[in-house]
Amino acid sequence: MTFxxxxxxxxxxxxxxxxxxxxTVHGTLDPAFVAxxxxxxxxxxxxxVMRVIRTAALGEPSDATWFMDYSNADGSVSEMCGNGVRVFALHLLQEGLVPEGEPIVIGTRGGDKTVTPHEDMFSVDMGLPEVRGYSKVSANGRTWEAQDVRTGNPHAVAFVDSLSDAGYLVDQPDFDHSVYPEGVNIEFVQRVDAEHIKLRVHERGSGETRSCGTGACAAVVAHALDRRTSDPLxxxxxxxxGTVWVDWGPSMPLTLTGPAEIVARGEMDWLS
Known part of the structure; x- marks a missing residue:
């Protein structure tokens, strides 16, 4: 079948x-196919992988017309993807599936997300974070305390002196499975100043990635809590x-702003 x-x-x-x-093209995405x-x-x-599907066709509880049916690289289903939802919104705009110049509401398993285009950037209302307790994460022979922050996906945020402290992150860092029974994205964060941080992330089901939108949001929440500030960031x-920007303050929803690009398209027969 060509798709x-x-x-x-x-x-x-x-x-x-x-x-x-x-x-009707793919039905439920087979994990082996996604992988x-x-x-x-x-x-x-x-x-x-993001399947672009109408919410009514998928039957998910959402008021949005379009739903981001997202799977990790290993085929496991994920609740949300902050970078992915921007790419998803760009695709809807380029194909004329949503009106130009208006906020775009996209359904996800982490709730409906409103994406606002700004020329070549997109801002996403990521909602309120859920802050829990602390646990431990280990990588490269070292162990750190990690803040548990939920931003659509579960995150364990650890502060390091240098991003190189985490090593190569080829393998999944150790974490407390009793805290994260369904796995966790682990962020290693280096502080630069009060409103500037750097991070690397190991995403559950995908390994180390070049960026993580929900992880950037979780890292900023942990950064603010660690600084004990009530000022909006x-x-x-x-x-x-690259670089993304996160706006957040106590009792405020998170806003994630960053670029999105579509770089290739085609049709294929999957022969594997």
């Missing part, structure tokens, strides 16, 4: 998009793939 695909990224966190508006598409040697290569977050 259309697109390739896009947000700060080099990259995705395969599968248009399937009425849900094959994401494989960088035997597939297109990506950190995840407009924080620059440098990731290996």
């Amino acid at each position: 259309p695909w697109l390739k896009g990224h947000g700060t080099e966190n990259d995705f395969v998009l599968l248009p399937d508006h009425d849900g 094959g598409l994401c494989d960088r040697r035997r597939g297109i290569g990506a950190d995840g 407009h924080c620059r977050v440098d990731v290996p793939g």
Whole structure:
């Protein structure tokens, strides 16, 4: 069966998009199929797959017209992707599936997200974070205390003196499975100043990625809590793939702002 695909990224966190508006092209995404598409040697290569489907066709509880049916690179289902939802919004705009010049509401398993275009940037209302307790994470023979922050996905945020302290992050860092029974994204964060941080992330189901939008949000929340400030932050977050900005203050929703690009498209027969 031939089907259309697109390739896009947000700060080099990259995705395969599968248009399937009425849900008849792919049905429920098979994890092995997703993993094959994401494989960088035997597939297109990506950190995840987003099926572009109408919410009514998927049957998810959402008031949005379009739903981001997102899977990690290993085929596991994820609640939300802050970089991916910007790419998803760009695709909807480029294909004329949503009106220009208006905020775009997109359904996700982490709740409906409103994306506002600003020329070549997109701002996402990420909602309120959920802050929990602390646990431990370990990598490269070292162990750190990590703040538990939920921003659509679960995150364990650890502060390091240098991003190199985490090592190569080829393997999943150790974490407390009793705190994160379904896995966790682990952020290693280096402070630059009050409104500037750097991070690396190991995403559950995908490995180390060049960027993580929900992780950037979680890192800024942990940064603010660690500084014990109640002042709203407009924080620059440098990731290996570029820069995003996060706005947040106590009792305020998180706003994630960053670029999005569609870089390739085509049609294919999946033969694997």
